[in-house]
Amino acid sequence: MTNNHHSTVAVLGSGKIGLAFVKQILQKTSYRVYATGRRSETLKAAESLGALALRDNNLAVRESEIVVIAVKPFHFPQLLSEVEPESWKGKIVVSLMAGVKLDTLRAAIPGARVFRAMPNLNSYVGFSSTAVAENGYDDTSRTVEEFLKIFGKVYWVPEEYLDIWTGLAGSGPAFIAEIIDAMAMGAVAAGMPRELSYEAVLDVLEGTARLLRSRLYQHPGQLRDAVTTPAGTTIKGLMVLESGGVKAVLMKMVEEASRRSREIGEEINLKILEKIRQR
Ligand SMILES: NC(=O)c1ccc[n+]([C@@H]2O[C@H](COP(=O)([O-])OP(=O)(O)OC[C@H]3O[C@@H](n4cnc5c(N)ncnc54)[C@H](OP(=O)(O)O)[C@@H]3O)[C@@H](O)[C@H]2O)c1
Incomplete structure (x- = not known):
């Protein structure tokens, strides 16, 4: 304390x-x-x-x-x-x-x-x-x-x-929540109960963050490669991810959220300065 x-x-x-x-x-x-x-x-x-x-x-x-x-x-x-x-x-x-x-x-x-x-x-x-x-x-x-x-x-x-921080870390919990939900739903689609799927995704998220922070792997790509067995499960999943353009979509998501933050800032600052002038 x-x-x-x-x-x-x-x-x-x-x-x-x-x-x-x-x-x-x-x-x-x-x-x-x-x-x-x-x-x-x-x-x-x-x-x-x-x-x-x-x-x-x-x-x-x-x-x-x-x-x-x-x-x-x-x-x-x-x-x-x-x-x-x-x-x-x-x-x-x-x-x-x-x-x-x-x-x-x-x-x-x-x-x-x-x-x-x-x-x-x-x-x-x-x-x-x-x-x-x-x-x-x-x-x-x-x-x-x-x-x-x-x-x-x-x-x-x-x-x-x-503004970039707002689009990345401010909005971040909402973005991550959507990804978590999507992965849990994937497990449900494959036949596992929702609650168990959800807990598993949360564990994976927390554990992966810790593993990456440990710097055992210097870049997320190295962790990905370490998990990817030739002709195994991960590479098949990654192929689906790539064919859906998911990485580009996630990059655009952060860029667009940051752009909107800047835009809102420009609108609101003018309004506030106008109010101050009227005081
Ligand atoms: N939510 C986030 O994740 C997050 C993250 C970073 C920054 N922010 C920033 O934090 C601010 C608040 O966001 P929020 O999501 O917490 O919004 P929110 O849930 O709508 O909360 C805003 C609060 O302000 C109160 N309020 C409005 N006018 C007031 C006044 N004149 N005097 C006293 N209280 C007043 C409202 O009270 P009543 O409901 O009683 O009217 C409401 O509880 C925003 O500027 C946002 O940009 C939010």
Whole structure:
């Protein structure tokens, strides 16, 4: 357990990713957590995890040292209007919003130290792969890194990589879930029960990740070759995979998801800057 000496974190927006953050923070640290939302169901869910759940974003920001922004980007202008500019001053702000650029965040909340992070839903079990921009190589950056490690692995990246990260690791759990489902269904088609097939695929996934991380094989292709017996089962399966163009499809999947992240970013940044100008 990290000893945070009663520091306080605000999670603004207790939706899917917000609640995952709340859960891990309360499980692993002694931070007090303010979690905000609009609907009573949202507040109840945050409260049941042990957070101080409230609608008042201004109070949550004012009372906290670290502020996590976990609302959808298009809800950000409304959230901004609910928090007094003074309340942000001196805070460490970690935005999880896809596409909202650091420059936009700095213009929206002057006086705060802002970071942009892209975690994924695996945060819920402490296995996120989180990219964060940008490293100031100072105490505040180290605090942010320690904080984000609560949810899994942390990678400092230049901001320009965040859209690609969103298409790869942010959307990644959904992509992997589809692949897992497809393989399990294949086993069902071959005659094995669904539950057993599903557990087996999850084991294969976790084990393969560990094996590749061990660097016994330097490249996934080497692992593939090690499993592939001439005229055996694996090569027959691989031939089907190749004839379906699956590898190219998966490459395009990540590229297209990344492109869409960039596109959404461009739309939303203009809208947010327009709202700020109207203030
Ligand atoms: N889900 C992911 O895997 C993931 C991964 C990385 C980053 N993100 C980013 O995280 C953000 C949230 O995504 P999500 O999937 O968690 O969305 P979500 O489930 O829709 O959650 C958003 C939450 O924000 C709350 N909210 C909206 N306006 C608010 C306001 N003015 N004050 C307080 N709370 C407010 C909503 O509360 P009510 O329901 O009560 O209205 C909702 O619970 C997005 O910007 C997304 O880009 C998500």
